[in-house]
Amino acid sequence: MIQELIIIALISLGIAYFRKKDISTLENIKIKGLGFFILSLLMQSGGVYLALNYNDWVVGNFLKEHFIWLHCISYQLILIGIALNLEKNYMKVFFVGTLLNFTVILLNGMKMPVRLPLDMANAWENFVYLNSSKDLIHTLMDSNTRLNFLGDIFVLRDPYPFTKAISIGDILLLFGFFIMVQEETSPKENINEQQKTG
Numbered sequence: 001m002i003q004e005l006i007i008i009a010l011i012s013l014g015i016a017y018f019r020k021k022d023i024s025t026l027e028n029i030k031i032k033g034l035g036f037f038i039l040s041l042l043m044q045s046g047g048v049y050l051a052l053n054y055n056d057w058v059v060g061n062f063l064k065e066h067f068i069w070l071h072c073i074s075y076q077l078i079l080i081g082i083a084l085n086l087e088k089n090y091m092k093v094f095f096v097g098t099l100l101n102f103t104v105i106l107l108n109g110m111k112m113p114v115r116l117p118l119d120m121a122n123a124w125e126n127f128v129y130l131n132s133s134k135d136l137i138h139t140l141m142d143s144n145t146r147l148n149f150l151g152d153i154f155v156l157r158d159p160y161p162f163t164k165a166i167s168i169g170d171i172l173l174l175f176g177f178f179i180m181v182q183e184e185t186s187p188k189e190n191i192n193e194q195q196k197t198g
Contacts, residue, residue: 001170003162008174012181021185029184036081040074047071048136067136068110075102090179097172104150104167111139113151114165 016023031037047063047070054060063070078098085091105112114130130140141148152165 001166001173004166004170004174005177008178009181012178016181016185019182020188021182022188023185025186026181026184029180031081031085033081033084036077036084040077040081043070043074043077044137047074051136052134064136071110071137072106075105088180088183090176090183093172093176093179097169097176099169100150100172101167101169104147104169107146108139108151111135112137112167113141113145113148114138115141115148115151115153115155116165117155 013023047067050057050060051064051067052060055064075098079095079102082091082095082098086095101112116130130138138152141151141153145151150168152167152170154167154171155163155165157163
C-alpha cells in the first residue's frame with residue numbers, strides 16, 4: 001500500500017498548501033511510543049525478507065514456519081502504539097482501520113484474504129504468487145474465508161496504475177493519513193504570530 005500512501009500524501013499536501021498551511025510543521029509531529037511502530041515494521045518486513053531469502057538457513061526456516069506469530073505480535077504492537085496517541089483524531093481512524101484488518105487476518109490464519117478476479121492475473125497480488133508459499137501475508141479468498149467483507153475486496157483497476165485489491169481497513173488507514181497531514185500542518189498566520197510574539 002506504499003503507492004497509495006504516496007498518492008494520498010501528495011494530495012493531502014497539495015490541499016494543505018492551498019489552505020495556506022505551513023507544511024514544514026510536519027517535522028514537529030510528536031508520536032508517543034514511536035518504538036512500537038518501528039519494531040512492528042522491522043518484524044514484518046525483516047521477518048518476510050529472512051523467511052523468503054534465507055529459507056535454507058535455520059533462522060529463515062524458523063521464521064517461515066512461525067511467521068503467523070510474528071505477524072500477530074507486530075499487529076499488537078501497532079495497536080498499542082496507536083492507543084498511546086488516541087487523543088489525536090487521525091489516530092482514532094488508524095485504530096479502527098488497523099483493528100478491522102487485524103480481525104480478518106486473525107480469523108483467516110494470520111493472512112489477509114484477497115478477492116482477485118480471473119481477469120487480473122497481472123495484478124500486484126497475482127494468483128501464482130498468492131497460491132505459492134512465498135506470500136506470508138496474503139491468501140486468496142475462497143468459500144471458507146471468514147468475514148470476507150473485511151478482506152481485500154475493493155479492486156483498483158485501470159486507469160489506476162497499480163492494479164491491486166484493498167480492504168475497508170486500508171481505506172480507513174489512507175483516510176487517517178490524509179487527516180494526519182491536515183491536522184499536523186498549522187496555518188501560516190499562526191506561525192507568523194508565534195514568531196512575532198517570540
